[in-house]
Amino acid sequence: MTSTATPSRYTLLESDPHAQRASFAEAVAQGLGTDPKSLPCRFLYDAQGSDLFEEICRLPEYYLTRAEREILERRADEIAACAGPCEELVELGSGSASKTRLLIEAFLRGGRRLRYVPIDISRSALAESAKSLLGDYPRLEIHAIAGEYERGLRHLRADADAPRMIMWLGSNIGNFDRADAARFLTHVRDAMREGDRLLVGIDLRKDRRSLERAYDDASGVTARFNLNLLARINRELGGRFELDAFRHEAIWRAREGRVELSLVSRRDQEIAIRALDLVVKLRKGERIHTEDSFKYSLKEIAEVAREAGLCVVTRWFDAAERFSLNLLARADA
Numbered sequence: 001m002t003s004t005a006t007p008s009r010y011t012l013l014e015s016d017p018h019a020q021r022a023s024f025a026e027a028v029a030q031g032l033g034t035d036p037k038s039l040p041c042r043f044l045y046d047a048q049g050s051d052l053f054e055e056i057c058r059l060p061e062y063y064l065t066r067a068e069r070e071i072l073e074r075r076a077d078e079i080a081a082c083a084g085p086c087e088e089l090v091e092l093g094s095g096s097a098s099k100t101r102l103l104i105e106a107f108l109r110g111g112r113r114l115r116y117v118p119i120d121i122s123r124s125a126l127a128e129s130a131k132s133l134l135g136d137y138p139r140l141e142i143h144a145i146a147g148e149y150e151r152g153l154r155h156l157r158a159d160a161d162a163p164r165m166i167m168w169l170g171s172n173i174g175n176f177d178r179a180d181a182a183r184f185l186t187h188v189r190d191a192m193r194e195g196d197r198l199l200v201g202i203d204l205r206k207d208r209r210s211l212e213r214a215y216d217d218a219s220g221v222t223a224r225f226n227l228n229l230l231a232r233i234n235r236e237l238g239g240r241f242e243l244d245a246f247r248h249e250a251i252w253r254a255r256e257g258r259v260e261l262s263l264v265s266r267r268d269q270e271i272a273i274r275a276l277d278l279v280v281k282l283r284k285g286e287r288i289h290t291e292d293s294f295k296y297s298l299k300e301i302a303e304v305a306r307e308a309g310l311c312v313v314t315r316w317f318d319a320a321e322r323f324s325l326n327l328l329a330r331a332d333a
C-alpha cells in the first residue's frame with residue numbers, strides 16, 4: 001500500500017492496482033474453470049459496477065437502502081449517543097457514503113471532532129465521496145483506505161487511538177455465507193477495543209415476491225449490474241463474452257435464507273479469455289453463480305454475533321420492519 005496525501009484533511013492509503021488485477025484473473029480462471037461455475041461477487045464493483053449499484057439503490061423494488069436510510073434519519077442522534085465518546089467512524093464498504101452523512105452529522109452535532117475512515121474496494125467511489133464530504137463538513141478529517149476489508153482492518157489494528165464506531169451498513173454482511181459472516185465478524189471483533197461499537201445493517205427474511213423483485217427489477221438495472229461482470233472480463237482480461245447470450249436470474253431459497261444470483265447461458269457456447277489462455281464451455285441453461293444475498297431472522301443475527309464473540313447491545317428497525325440496524329459490542333467487554 002502507498003499513502004497519498006492531498007492538502008490538509010484527506011489521506012488515501014492505496015493498494016497496488018496490479019495486485020487487484022492479478023487477483024481478478026486468478027478468481028476468473030478458478031471460477032470458470034470448474035463445475036459448477038461461479039465468480040466472486042466482490043468483482044461486481046469496478047467503476048461501472050459501482051455506478052450501476054448506485055442506480056440499484058434508487059430502484060423502487062430495492063427497499064434495502066430506503067429502509068436503512070429511514071432508520072438513520074429517525075435515529076442517528078440516538079445511535080451516536082449509544083456509541084459513547086467516539087471520535088472515529090470507520091466504514092466497511094463505504095461506497096458513496098450517502099447514508100453515512102446522517103451519522104457524520106449526528107456526531108458533529110455533538111460538538112465532536114471526527115475522523116472518518118472509509119474502507120472500500122472502489123477507489124473512484126472513495127475519491128468522489130471524500131470530495132463532497134470534505135466540502136460539506138469543515139470539522140471532518142478523512143483517512144480513506146482503498147482495498148478489501150481485511151486489509152483495512154489490519155491497518156486499524158495498528159492505529160489504536162480514541163474509541164471508535166465501526167459501521168458495516170447496507171446489509172453487506174448478506175453477501176457472505178453464514179460461516180464466513182461469523183469468521184469476518186470475528187476479525188472485526190479482534191480489531192475492536194473495549195469501548196468500540198460495531199453498527200451492522202442487516203436485511204431481514206421476508207416474502208419471496210418482495211425479495212425476488214428486489215433482485216430482478218422491472219427496468220433491468222440489476223441484470224445490467226450482474227452482466228457487467230462478464231463485460232469486465234472482456235475489458236480487463238480480453239474475454240469474448242456476448243452479453244445477450246446470458247440471462248440474469250434471482251431465486252429466493254427460503255431454507256438457506258438467501259437470494260441466489262446467476263447468469264444463465266441462453267445457448268451452448270464456447271468463450272475465449274485471451275489473458276487466461278482459457279476457453280470456457282457452457283451448455284444451454286448452465287449457470288454462472290455470481291452472488292448470494294443472505295437474509296436474517298433476529299435469532300440468526302443473535303447467533304452470528306455470538307459465534308463472533310459479540311453481543312447485540314440494541315437494534316432499530318424501519319416502520320415496516322423490513323430491515324434492521326444492530327449495535328454490537330465485544331461480548332467480553
Ligand code: AVI
Nearest residue numbers: 056170171172174175222293
Ligand atoms: C451490496 N449488497 C448488500 C447488495 C445486496 O443486496 O446483496 C448487492 C446487490 N446485488 C444485487 N442487488 C444488490
